[in-house]
Amino acid sequence: MKLLVVEDEIKLAEYLRKGLTEEGFVVDVAHNGVDGLHLAMEFDYELIVLDGMLPGIDGLSLLAALRQTKQTPVLMLTARVRVEDRVRGLQSGADDYLVKPFAFSELLARIQVLLRRAQPAREVGNATVLGLADLEIDLIRRKAVRAGRRLELTAQEFSLLALFLRRQGEVLSRTEIAEQVWDMNFDSATNVIDVAVRRLRNKIDGPFERTLLHTVRGMGYVLELREE
Amino acid sequence: MSRSGIGSLGRRLSYWLAMQSLVGLIAVCVAVYGAAQVGFEARQADALQQKEAQLRHLLAESDEDMGTLRHKLDEFFIGHADMALSLTRSDGSVLYVRPAPANSVRAVRFTSPARIPNQDPLVALLTLDIRDDVALLRRLGFTLALAALAGTLFVSVGGFLLVRRSLQPLRDLVEQTRRLAADTLHRRLDGSAQPDELEPLITQFNGLLGRLELAYEQLEGFNADVAHELCTPLTTLIGSTELALRKARDASELRDVLGSNLEELQRIAGIVHDMLFLSQADRGVTARRTSTPSLAALARQVSNYHEASLADAGLGLEIVGDAAGSFDTPLLQRALSNLISNATRYGQRGSTVRVEISKASSGEVVLKVVNKGATIGSEDLPRLFDRFYRADPSRSDAHRNHGLGLSTVAAIARMHGGRPLAASSGGISSIGMTLMDEEGLSGSVKATCASESSASPA
Numbered sequence: 001m002k003l004l005v006v007e008d009e010i011k012l013a014e015y016l017r018k019g020l021t022e023e024g025f026v027v028d029v030a031h032n033g034v035d036g037l038h039l040a041m042e043f044d045y046e047l048i049v050l051d052g053m054l055p056g057i058d059g060l061s062l063l064a065a066l067r068q069t070k071q072t073p074v075l076m077l078t079a080r081v082r083v084e085d086r087v088r089g090l091q092s093g094a095d096d097y098l099v100k101p102f103a104f105s106e107l108l109a110r111i112q113v114l115l116r117r118a119q120p121a122r123e124v125g126n127a128t129v130l131g132l133a134d135l136e137i138d139l140i141r142r143k144a145v146r147a148g149r150r151l152e153l154t155a156q157e158f159s160l161l162a163l164f165l166r167r168q169g170e171v172l173s174r175t176e177i178a179e180q181v182w183d184m185n186f187d188s189a190t191n192v193i194d195v196a197v198r199r200l201r202n203k204i205d206g207p208f209e210r211t212l213l214h215t216v217r218g219m220g221y222v223l224e225l226r227e228e
Numbered sequence: 229m230s231r232s233g234i235g236s237l238g239r240r241l242s243y244w245l246a247m248q249s250l251v252g253l254i255a256v257c258v259a260v261y262g263a264a265q266v267g268f269e270a271r272q273a274d275a276l277q278q279k280e281a282q283l284r285h286l287l288a289e290s291d292e293d294m295g296t297l298r299h300k301l302d303e304f305f306i307g308h309a310d311m312a313l314s315l316t317r318s319d320g321s322v323l324y325v326r327p328a329p330a331n332s333v334r335a336v337r338f339t340s341p342a343r344i345p346n347q348d349p350l351v352a353l354l355t356l357d358i359r360d361d362v363a364l365l366r367r368l369g370f371t372l373a374l375a376a377l378a379g380t381l382f383v384s385v386g387g388f389l390l391v392r393r394s395l396q397p398l399r400d401l402v403e404q405t406r407r408l409a410a411d412t413l414h415r416r417l418d419g420s421a422q423p424d425e426l427e428p429l430i431t432q433f434n435g436l437l438g439r440l441e442l443a444y445e446q447l448e449g450f451n452a453d454v455a456h457e458l459c460t461p462l463t464t465l466i467g468s469t470e471l472a473l474r475k476a477r478d479a480s481e482l483r484d485v486l487g488s489n490l491e492e493l494q495r496i497a498g499i500v501h502d503m504l505f506l507s508q509a510d511r512g513v514t515a516r517r518t519s520t521p522s523l524a525a526l527a528r529q530v531s532n533y534h535e536a537s538l539a540d541a542g543l544g545l546e547i548v549g550d551a552a553g554s555f556d557t558p559l560l561q562r563a564l565s566n567l568i569s570n571a572t573r574y575g576q577r578g579s580t581v582r583v584e585i586s587k588a589s590s591g592e593v594v595l596k597v598v599n600k601g602a603t604i605g606s607e608d609l610p611r612l613f614d615r616f617y618r619a620d621p622s623r624s625d626a627h628r629n630h631g632l633g634l635s636t637v638a639a640i641a642r643m644h645g646g647r648p649l650a651a652s653s654g655g656i657s658s659i660g661m662t663l664m665d666e667e668g669l670s671g672s673v674k675a676t677c678a679s680e681s682s683a684s685p686a
Contacts, residue, residue, distance in 0.1 A: 182533040196535070218491045
């Protein structure tokens, strides 16, 4: 999967390149609008991460020029929170935007959503039974079982567990969990997610020897089977 | 001082006073002059009439010869140097003449029967010399005009000086105002030496100064608060990073430090995000409204989000009432989430948090979250919505609650044309907001809604 990052801030561009490469993407970086547009026109990228403020050609102009011929998905990065900018960004053909400062996990999540949207055939989420190790849930009968024992979960806890199982091995940020499970699209300063995850963990891991739901400090939570 | 549209007040006043007095004095002078003229004319007419009667009598009575008549006529005019007469016969021959000046005369012509020299009637032209009267009238007119001009000048200069004097306190006021600066906002204008007319202006200006001082203090306090809020996580960041670099540490230890640093950084980012949101609301960005069929459903969704926290705090939750309207749904979710968080934090274990939704007849929607718990002091109530205000700063969850939650609620209320609400008594606290439905807003506000859009978070 080949991505293009157009970002003039060298340190930020370098960290994006490193992070995305570690996630298994092939990453090209351009530090100004002219190079960025040239690369975007020359090669076929799966997705472009584009900074809104660039020397040479600014992000919006680059996008407008690109959209003349190509429909490559574009994720805009912007430091300006003025909503007009966001709307302009989306109207000018950006597929999504992210306001600085943002967490890398947030960026990754947005990129994955955009890539999935571009290739819906890759979606594998239509299984009705999901499981990890001795934990299993049935999405239709809304039943969760671990080691043969039935787990009593509330509807919210069931949805949360289903998300973790569907995205097992992937670190999910609090923001993304709030968005996916409760459709809450704002950064909340509350510890609501932490409490919800803790209560879920008490039910699915509490009585058992091996822990499946792990906290990744500063980033979020992940459901996976770790070597003891 | 030609900047203002109407120019100098003193000059304008003295000009108009001069104009008015000029017109008034001219009217008086014209009246005096006219009356004098009429008086003179009446006296002249009287004199002529009297002499005419006497002459008629004399001419009718005399039956002597021409010489005697001339003599009588000469005698008649003794002491009347201002009078002249010419007597002519009907054929045009002159019988008697006493010369009159060429102009400035008043004349009367009459025909008189006479005995001599024959029975022919005589044509008499009696004239009165009025040169003295004319001169007198001219002098009077001149004097009056001069007096009018002098009076006008006096009133004009007097008015100008008077206005200047009366405006002296105003200049003092300007001087007082000039001395005001941002750091001396506690000063007020002294209105003791000012005329009554300026009293309301000074009162209003001092009121404005009071409001400015308050706003300035809040702003300064706000800046200090921001710096303080950012100081704590920054200190932690600097310290822990420094400590980690001091000696060789293994990977898991470093990972721990980085994780902890990330948490602090996210806290800073959260504060910055919230402050940007608040500053947008302050700049007057309004809500991006979409049709919201049920606020109760929205409250249900948000309460589901808080289910675990509420259960953890041993609290139940019920939703009372419903309303529909046009609101910015993501913003309302955020506001409600903050309100429920607040109720969760302060609610008494085992009690029920109640979300109340009601619609007033005025079209105003009231959204309140009510919880049992310690009564909030009346001095704290108005400060609840202040930025970074925490009723109890020493609480253990202060690190997650950065004190912008309720100010965000207030901002969202304002973005919907409403205001925040807070009440607390008898162990029951009710915090919420009013929202104006779009129909309740005027057309101009609607237009703003269309052109600007809200700050729904990413």
